Amino acid sequence: MEDQAVCCYLHPDRETGIRCTRCERPICPECMVSASVGFQCPECVREGNASARRVRPRTVAGGSVARDPHLVTKIxxxxxxxxxxxxxxxxxxxxxxxxxxxxxxxxxxxxxxxxxxxxxxxxxxxxxxxxxxxxxxxxxxxxxxxxxxxxxxxxxxxxxxxxxxxxxxxxxxxxxxxxxxxxxxxxxxxxxxxxxxxxxxxxxxxxxxxxxxxxxxxxxxxxxxxxxxxxxxxxxxxxxxxxxxxxxxxxxxxxxxxxxxxxxxxxxxxxxxxxxxxxxxxxx
Incomplete structure (x- = not known):
């Protein structure tokens, strides 16, 4: 009995043996994004970046870090x-x-x-x-x-x-x-x-x-x-x-x-x- 070929979830015509380390979906070499451990698919990378952006840096007193930290003083x-x-x-x-x-x-x-x-x-x-x-x-x-x-x-x-x-x-x-x-x-x-x-x-x-x-x-x-x-x-x-x-x-x-x-x-x-x-x- 032959094993069924595993194909990239974004490119069904491409067989692959690599899976995303986060969601475990199969990904081809074109879709692979190198991570600290293994590879991730493009969707997981986008989700991770969005989560990182949601965690905003804070000042010592808990305020938001601004691009120009002296703007109010100038005003x-x-x-x-x-x-x-x-x-x-x-x-x-x-x-x-x-x-x-x-x-x-x-x-x-x-x-x-x-x-x-x-x-x-x-x-x-x-x-x-x-x-x-x-x-x-x-x-x-x-x-x-x-x-x-x-x-x-x-x-x-x-x-x-x-x-x-x-x-x-x-x-x-x-x-x-x-x-x-x-x-x-x-x-x-x-x-x-x-x-x-x-x-x-x-x-x-x-x-x-x-x-x-x-x-x-x-x-x-x-x-x-x-x-x-x-x-x-x-x-x-x-x-x-x-x-x-x-x-x-x-x-x-x-x-x-x-x-x-x-x-x-x-x-x-x-x-x-x-x-x-x-x-x-x-x-x-």
């Missing part, structure tokens, strides 16, 4: 520069429209300032992108690039953007609470949040803490010794950014996203409470 720098150019082009009107005023101040027969009502609360965010002096924006944007770009690579775009914005908002809220009578502007609060987050992740990854601590100490020294610097904004951003970074760096693996975004939500709620207390203190 933030671009926004700050665009607002700065608008200030130079249109003058004090832009500062008046975007600056953080706490008290209700009369301007062009209108009451402006966060205390004027919820429609003015946008100033808590808009002031973070506002600069008047060349030295101010130059220093802040250099710091944003040096500190922010590596941090964005660690966190991923979404987590990094949340950290930046919540740090800036935290700085604005503390200004409103402790120094509502002054005009405040600049990205320093958000950048101090990045300083704090960098320190947390350096500690988490067991790197040498001395460089980042020296950098942070120098910036705090300038904060409290130089004139016309809002220490309230710097400290508010530093505290907010550090707390968010602790939640992102030390979240347990099995509930990482829940803990990380829960921490962001908690900091946001606390910021709103501080803002409400500040407004109540002013209007009361």
């Amino acid at each position: 933030l720098i671009g926004l700050n520069l665009a607002v700065f150019l608008a200030v130079k082009a249109f003058g004090n009107q832009v500062v008046t429209d975007l600056g953080l005023y706490g008290l209700c101040s009369k301007y062009a027969s209108q009451c402006i300032g966060v205390a004027a009502g919820p429609d003015q609360w946008y100033r808590l965010v808009s002031a973070v992108f506002l600069h008047e002096q060349v030295a101010h924006i130059a220093f802040n944007m250099l710091a944003l690039w040096w500190v922010g770009a590596p941090l964005e690579g660690l966190l991923g775009r979404t987590r990094y953007f949340a950290l930046y914005m919540l740090s800036g908002l935290g700085g604005s809220a503390l200004v409103l609470l402790l120094a509502p009578s002054s005009l405040t502007l600049g990205a320093s609060g958000a950048i101090f949040g990045l300083f704090g987050a960098t320190a947390v992740f350096v500690r988490r990854m067991r790197y040498d803490m001395r460089p980042v601590l020296i950098l942070l100490a120098l910036n705090l020294f300038f904060t409290f010794t130089w004139s016309n610097i809002s220490w309230q904004g710097h400290i508010g951003g530093l505290v907010a950014g550090s707390l968010i970074a602790v939640g992102m760096a030390y979240a347990p693996q099995e509930r990482r996203a829940l803990v990380q975004w829960g921490t962001c939500a908690a900091v946001f709620v606390v910021t709103l409470v501080v803002t409400w207390i500040g407004v109540t203190q002013i209007t009361g």
Whole structure:
């Protein structure tokens, strides 16, 4: 009795003695794809590649690895520069429209300032992108690039953007609470949040803490010794950014996203409470 010839499942006219190591279907030399052990058929190779693509690489904090790991930092720098150019082009009107005023101040027969009502609360965010002096924006944007770009690579775009914005908002809220009578502007609060987050992740990854601590100490020294610097904004951003970074760096693996975004939500709620207390203190 003769054995029946085995033919390639893709080419029935070709006899073969080779089978796919995954599905065991017969394959001819033309269909064989070399694998680590034996050969595989084209369909199994495609399925394996699709599975590999579905497993996306992650950053240290669990974010998606982007093709350009510094894109958000570049966009933030671009926004700050665009607002700065608008200030130079249109003058004090832009500062008046975007600056953080706490008290209700009369301007062009209108009451402006966060205390004027919820429609003015946008100033808590808009002031973070506002600069008047060349030295101010130059220093802040250099710091944003040096500190922010590596941090964005660690966190991923979404987590990094949340950290930046919540740090800036935290700085604005503390200004409103402790120094509502002054005009405040600049990205320093958000950048101090990045300083704090960098320190947390350096500690988490067991790197040498001395460089980042020296950098942070120098910036705090300038904060409290130089004139016309809002220490309230710097400290508010530093505290907010550090707390968010602790939640992102030390979240347990099995509930990482829940803990990380829960921490962001908690900091946001606390910021709103501080803002409400500040407004109540002013209007009361």
